[in-house]
Amino acid sequence: MDFLRPTTWADALAAKAEQPDALPIAGGTDVMVEINFDLHRPPALLDLNPIKELATYDTAEAPVLSRGDDPPHPPVKSGWLRIGASVPYTRLINELGDALPGLAQASRTVGSPQIRNRGSVGGNLGAASPAGDSHPPLLAGNAVIEVESAARGVRMIPATEFYLGVKRNALEPDELIRAFWTAPATGAQYFSKIGTRNAMVIAVCSFAIALHPEERRVGTGVGSAAPTPRRATAAEEFLSNELDWDGRTPFSVSAAQRFGELVKEAASPIDDVRGTADYRKHALSVMARRTLTWAWNDYRANKIAGREAS
Amino acid sequence: MRVNLTVNGAKETVDDVWEGESLLYMLRERMGLPGSKNACEQGECGSCTVYLDGVPACSCLVAAGQVEGREVVTVEGLAKGSSGVDEQLDPVQEAFVEAGAVQCGFCTPGLIVQSHDLIERVPDPSDAEIREALAGNLCRCTGYEKILDAVRLAASRKAEAAAR
Ligand SMILES: Cc1cc2nc3c(=O)[nH]c(=O)nc-3n(C[C@H](O)[C@H](O)[C@H](O)COP(=O)(O)OP(=O)(O)OC[C@H]3O[C@@H](n4cnc5c(N)ncnc54)[C@H](O)[C@@H]3O)c2cc1C
Ligand code: FES
Ligand code: FES
Numbered sequence: 364m365d366f367l368r369p370t371t372w373a374d375a376l377a378a379k380a381e382q383p384d385a386l387p388i389a390g391g392t393d394v395m396v397e398i399n400f401d402l403h404r405p406p407a408l409l410d411l412n413p414i415k416e417l418a419t420y421d422t423a424e425a426p427v428l429s430r431g432d433d434p435p436h437p438p439v440k441s442g443w444l445r446i447g448a449s450v451p452y453t454r455l456i457n458e459l460g461d462a463l464p465g466l467a468q469a470s471r472t473v474g475s476p477q478i479r480n481r482g483s484v485g486g487n488l489g490a491a492s493p494a495g496d497s498h499p500p501l502l503a504g505n506a507v508i509e510v511e512s513a514a515r516g517v518r519m520i521p522a523t524e525f526y527l528g529v530k531r532n533a534l535e536p537d538e539l540i541r542a543f544w545t546a547p548a549t550g551a552q553y554f555s556k557i558g559t560r561n562a563m564v565i566a567v568c569s570f571a572i573a574l575h576p577e578e579r580r581v582g583t584g585v586g587s588a589a590p591t592p593r594r595a596t597a598a599e600e601f602l603s604n605e606l607d608w609d610g611r612t613p614f615s616v617s618a619a620q621r622f623g624e625l626v627k628e629a630a631s632p633i634d635d636v637r638g639t640a641d642y643r644k645h646a647l648s649v650m651a652r653r654t655l656t657w658a659w660n661d662y663r664a665n666k667i668a669g670r671e672a673s
Numbered sequence: 674m675r676v677n678l679t680v681n682g683a684k685e686t687v688d689d690v691w692e693g694e695s696l697l698y699m700l701r702e703r704m705g706l707p708g709s710k711n712a713c714e715q716g717e718c719g720s721c722t723v724y725l726d727g728v729p730a731c732s733c734l735v736a737a738g739q740v741e742g743r744e745v746v747t748v749e750g751l752a753k754g755s756s757g758v759d760e761q762l763d764p765v766q767e768a769f770v771e772a773g774a775v776q777c778g779f780c781t782p783g784l785i786v787q788s789h790d791l792i793e794r795v796p797d798p799s800d801a802e803i804r805e806a807l808a809g810n811l812c813r814c815t816g817y818e819k820i821l822d823a824v825r826l827a828a829s830r831k832a833e834a835a836a837r
Contacts, residue, residue, distance in 0.1 A: 364692035366674055366738040388736055392716055395734040398693045399714040408692060412739050453728075475809020476787070477731045478716055562808035563717060 365407035372414055375539060376513040383536035385409040389417070389449045390481035392474070393490045417449035417485065417541070420459070439507050439519060439544045448485025448540040455484070463545065464668035465500035465552030465571050472496055472556050475563050485540045488525065491532040491591075498526065498592035499571035499584030500554055506545040512538040519544075526591035548668065550574030551661035553654040556586075557638070557646045567638040570626065570650040572658050579608045583651075588630035588643045595629035598622050598651065611663045614655070622655055623648030678740045680704065681750030690737045697721045697732035700747060708748040708782045712811075719810030722783035723747045729790045731809075748782035751789060764834065765789045768827035769820075776814035784810045788824045792831055798824070 367385055369375040379385060386405035388394045389412070397403035411417055422444055444462060446455075452470035456479070460467040466484075473479050473496050487495040488508060501522040508520045514537060522543075525533050534540070552573040558564030569586035581602045583595045605618045632643040665672045676687045676699065687703050695714070700706040700723070710720035714733045721732045724746040732745075751763040765788050768774075775781050784807065791798055791806040798806070803824050812820060 366692040366736070368738065368741065388739065391734045391736055391739065392731075395695060395736060396715045398736075399695060399733060404693070408736060408738065410736065410739050474716065475719065476806055477719055477722055477729050477809045478734075480728045481730050481734065562805075 364405070367407055367409045368413055369409070370413045372416060372511075372541070373513075375409065375411065375414055376511060376537075378409055379539055380513040380537045382407055382409075387411055387489065387539060389483050389486045389489075390451060390478075392478050392482040393486055411449055411485075411539075414449075417447040418451075418454075420444055420446040420450055420542075422547075440546065443544050443546045445509070445542045445544050446484070447542050448488070449483045451481055451483050452479035461668050461670065462547040463500070463504070463552070464548055465503060465554050465573055466497060466545075467668075468552075468554040469496040469500045469556070469569075469571065472554070472558075472564070472566075478563075484543060488532060488540055488543070489534070491526055491530050493526075493529055493589060493591055494566045494569075494587040495592065496554075496556065496566060496569060496586065498522070499569050499586040500552065500573070501543065501545065502584030502592060502594050503552065503571040503573035503582035504545045504548070505575075505582060506543050508533075508540060509542045509544060510534055510538045511541050517541070523594060526593070529590045548573065550576045550672070551658040551667055553657050555650040555654050557643075557650070565637065568630070568632065568643040568646050568650075570647055570654060572651070572654040574658050574662055576608060576662065579603060579606075581606070583626065583629075585626065585630055585647060587637075588632040588647060590631075593629065595626040595651075598625035598629060601625055602655070606659070613663070614659060619652045619655060623651045626651035674738060676737055676741055678742065679744040680706065681746055687737075692736075692738060694737050695733045696723070696725075696735040696737050696740055696745065699737040700732060700745070706747050706749055710779050710782055712779060716809075717811065718780070718783070719787060719807075720780050720783040722786045722810070724786060724790070729787055746786075748785055751785065763789065764830045765792065765823075765827040768823040768830060772819050772823035772826050774815060774819040774823035780810060780812040780814075784812070784820060788827065791824065792828050796832055796835075797828055 367378045369378050385407035387409045452473050455470045456467050484497045487497040506522045508525050511517045554571045556569040557567040566587040568588045571584040573582040581599050586592050602622045627644045627648040632640040634640050676690050712718045712720040716731045716734045723732045753761040
């Protein structure tokens with residue numbers, strides 16, 4: 364086995380181009396389990412820890428320009444956050460909880476403190492497990508994934524197009540994930556997850572909601588209830604029209620019921636060791652109604668993540 | 674491959690490290706530091722917790738090559754002085770002994786590092802904060818109550834020492 368330690372992003376892309384079967388390792392919380400148990404023996408490990416910019420984030424001035432980006436990349440607007448692939452969950456919770464409350468809540472449920480100190484969204488995206496906890500809030504928040512290769516430059520992939528199948532994502536063999544982009548929350552965001560205990564739990568199923576008041580739109584993400592994380596698009600459309608964005612009046616019980624039903628219909632879960640398909644569907648409709656209630660109560664009180672909304 | 678790192682304050686060079694091996698394996702099998710325990714090798718138990726650049730991590734999930742040029746502190750590095758001569762245990766270690774928080778002791782090194790970090794960050798942790806901080810450390814013997822006692826005791830001792 365080789366151990367590659369590029370120290371710059373350009374060198375990392377060059378290394379991945381030269382050796383596409385080298386396995387990137389960031390926090391190692393997925394990769395090392397596989398190696399320790401001999402489930403996977405990659406010809407090389409490509410250590411991303413030395414590349415400091417992957418562990419930083421900033422408020423992006425303007426979208427990155429892409430070479431050969433066809434069709435044109437999706438709208439990434441000035442003022443969005445660009446968060447390096449390797450920023451660990453602990454820092455997302457401590458430093459970005461106000462800007463990205465949904466992702467911070469999801470991050471808080473990942474593994475244990477030690478896992479959150481090392482594990483990253485880049486690694487969650489790389490692993491592309493349908494149960495990965497960062498995926499529902501990324502979907503609900505319209506995140507865009509920035510990937511890059513030495514040969515073709517940057518590609519901006521919307522989260523909705525990033526997950527292709529169970530543990531399969533849209534990365535080409537010579538590409539690495541540089542960052543994900545998402546707007547700081549303009550409305551309430553919530554994440555909810557079903558598991559057998561409060562720590563160290565892979566989601567039985569999970570759900571994220573984000574209100575986008577300026578667009579009068581609701582975003583959703585459904586986790587661990589289909590081959591890939593996915594949005595509940597019909598539920599989003601129904602609710603976006605149903606809610607009284609200007610008057611901020613309470614929604615009707617039947618609207619909440621219908622929203623729960625539509626979220627449930629968006630899922631195509633299986634029976635497995637963690638839960639049955641029926642249970643997952645039921646739990647999703649309950650989580651959808653609950654998170655909607657929390658989010659809409661916040662919106663009515665003009666709050667985001669417990670603060671006054673601006 | 675060769676790995677250069679700082680362990681418990683001393684610069685070390687380790688040769689013949691396998692590229693896929695964990696920091697835990699390197700510490701235990703190549704560096705004579707068996708304090709960090711191997712109980713699951715999958716991040717579930719926390720027995721292998723060490724500081725990596727000041728942040729607690731499961732050493733079983735860090736590739737040895739990833740610590741090149743970095744700083745590791747293991748449970749062996751928390752006491753002051755040298756073993757059997759003028760050794761002064763860290764207050765967290767003393768508290769674990771006094772509170773009876775150690776039975777078979779397999780979970781203890783990881784719990785001590787993790788508790789040490791908690792008290793550094795949160796000098797007066799609530800019970801909820803202690804439980805949250807230790808959620809990734811499993812103990813099959815004690816039932817955890819005495820571990821919670823030990824953390825509370827260590828926190829109050831450190832606060833006393835700081836006030837003096
Ligand atoms: C005990 C335990 C509990 C866990 N609990 C949870 C949980 O509750 N929820 C959850 O979602 N996950 C959980 N996980 C899984 C894991 O922690 C997460 O998936 C985490 O986000 C992985 O991040 P990492 O940086 O450690 O990834 P790594 O293990 O370093 O990498 C994971 C994958 O992503 C690829 N990769 C990493 N970075 C890049 C990049 N920049 N570009 C391209 N590919 C890349 C790697 O090649 C690999 O395929 C748990 C794991 C353990 C061991
Ligand atoms: S041995 Fe590392 S967490 Fe169990
Ligand atoms: S004392 Fe035996 S595992 Fe904790």
